[in-house]
Amino acid sequence: MTTAPIAVAAHGLTKRYDDVDALAGVDLEIRAGAVTGLLGRNGAGKSTLLQLVAGFERPTSGRILVDGEDPFDNAVTMADTQLVREGGDAFASEPVTDTLGWYRDLREHWDADLAAGLADAFELDTSQKVENLSRGQSSMVGAIIGLASRAPLTIFDETYIGMDAPNRETFYEALLTDYAAHPRTIVISSHLISEVERMFEDVVILDAGRVLVHGDADEVRARGLTLTGRATEVERLLGTRDVLARRDLGPTSQITVLTQPGDELPALARQAGLEVDGVGLQDLFVHLTRRTAASPEGESR
Amino acid sequence: MFDGPEPLYVQIATHVRDQVLSGDLGEEEQVMSTTQFATTYRINPATAAKAFAGLVEEGVLYKRRGLGMFVAPGARELLLDSGRRAYVADVLDPALAQAARLGIPMDVVLARVHASALAVPPAAPASAQDAASGTVRS
Structure with missing residues (x-):
């Protein structure tokens, strides 16, 4: 078991269930020590990808490497990887403390004080049986396991479902505090993009089993732009760039466009007197994944 | 935020x-x-x-x-300096361009500038004031 954060790489990673490709040739790298956001619509392949990373499943073709090794049934990489799944992976008919005790024995870097502190912060009674917990409380157990394990590769797959806003804040703050003190590779899969996007250093957007966008979160965010102004002027500046959304208001057009890194469009548009706004990761995600026939554009880094 | x-x-x-x-x-x-x-x-x-x-x-x-x-010592002065240098390009020029788009005659704009110059005592750069008053800045 290592203590250093570890990296993940996928090459042509494909996973087929019956006739359906849940993942269809995914190439990507998850940087060691960074917080990566994994975004995608329902059925985009996020959970499949994470199960492959955790070594719970085997790829149909292509390769997945965790710290340079094939993670499937691999005792070394599995000891370093904590995947918190939506189901919770807890002993249903036993008290929460039994599950926490099991992880304490399993995880070399388990921090019992952190686990107890989080349970207090969540006001979670750990003597309750897991099967009697609410949906939100089950997510809290997942959050506690994920953070207190301090695994070099920690993955949260929608670990927020059912939690109310104050409890989600508690979780995010605890995650950042503990991450800053104990840097590790963290992957967060979430549909609540606007409330977590500022925690991401990198972002991956999956769509229909493929990587749609992958890169530095700030750079990805900067690629979405909304131009508002005289329709002819907007049109002229647009050129051949990818239009994500368009709204015509008489002689005025508002166009959301996908730019490439280093594009001079924002400067040109401001010079031309157009209004230039960012669109935010959440809106960019919605625009990008709404297009049904979206063609993967490859990595942006 | x-x-x-x-x-x-x-x-x-x-x-x-x-x-x-x-x-x-x-x-x-x-x-x-x-x-x-x-x-x-x-x-x-x-x-x-x-x-x-x-x-x-x-x-x-x-x-x-x-x-x-x-x-850093002098950080505020540094930022004031760069802010002043950027002021014309970032603030004044766009404001004048907007006036032109709106068809506001330049003498109206200038009259306003003169009026506010009378209303507000001239704000000399802090360093210039210090130099004039002989204040020693730590």
């Missing part, structure tokens, strides 16, 4: 510069650690670190080994 269109680290740097300009952060005063900043505003510590590194390069902050980041 920090939901503008610019990259997050740019917004963070702008926020710290504004605090130095307004005096909320005094020279030689310690700024939040990247960890405090990250947890307070719920942002990635690496993003905060990137913003702070840029501010160190600009000369707004400096690092004391083992202690953290502090506002």
Whole structure:
């Protein structure tokens, strides 16, 4: 078991269930020590990808490497990887403390004080049986396991479902505090993009089993732009760039466009007197994944 | 906070510069650690670190080994200088261009400038004032 954060790489990673490709040739790298956001619509392949990373499943073709090794049934990489799944992976008919005790024995870097502190912060009674917990409380157990394990590769797959806003804040703050003190590779899969996007250093957007966008979160965010102004002027500046959304208001057009890194469009548009706004990761995600026939554009880094 | 269109680290740097300009952060005063900043505003510590590194390069902050980041001596003056240099291009020229688009005659604009110049005592650059009054700045 290592203590250093570890990296993940996928090459042509494909996973087929019956006739359906849940993942269809995914190439990507998850940087060691960074917080990566994994975004995608329902059925985009996020959970499949994470199960492959955790070594719970085997790829149909292509390769997945965790710290340079094939993670499937691999005792070394599995000891370093904590995947918190939506189901919770807890002993249903036993008290929460039994599950926490099991992880304490399993995880070399388990921090019992952190686990107890989080349970207090969540006001979670750990003597309750897991099967009697609410949906939100089950997510809290997942959050506690994920953070207190301090695994070099920690993955949260929608670990927020059912939690109310104050409890989600508690979780995010605890995650950042503990991450800053104990840097590790963290992957967060979430549909609540606007409330977590500022925690991401990198972002991956999956769509229909493929990587749609992958890169530095700030750079990805900067690629979405909304131009508002005289329709002819907007049109002229647009050129051949990818239009994500368009709204015509008489002689005025508002166009959301996908730019490439280093594009001079924002400067040109401001010079031309157009209004230039960012669109935010959440809106960019919605625009990008709404297009049904979206063609993967490859990595942006 | 920090939901503008610019990259997050740019917004963070702008926020710290504004605090130095307004005096909320005094020279030689310690700024939040990247960890405090990250947890307070719920942002990635690496993003905060990137913003702070840029501010160190600009000369707004400096690092004391083992202690953290502090506002550099002269940081406020530095920011005032660069703000003044950027004022014409960033503020005045767009305002004049807008006046032209609206068809406001230049003499109306100038009359307004003269009127406000009479209403507000001339704000000489702080360094110039200090030089004139002989104040010694620490």
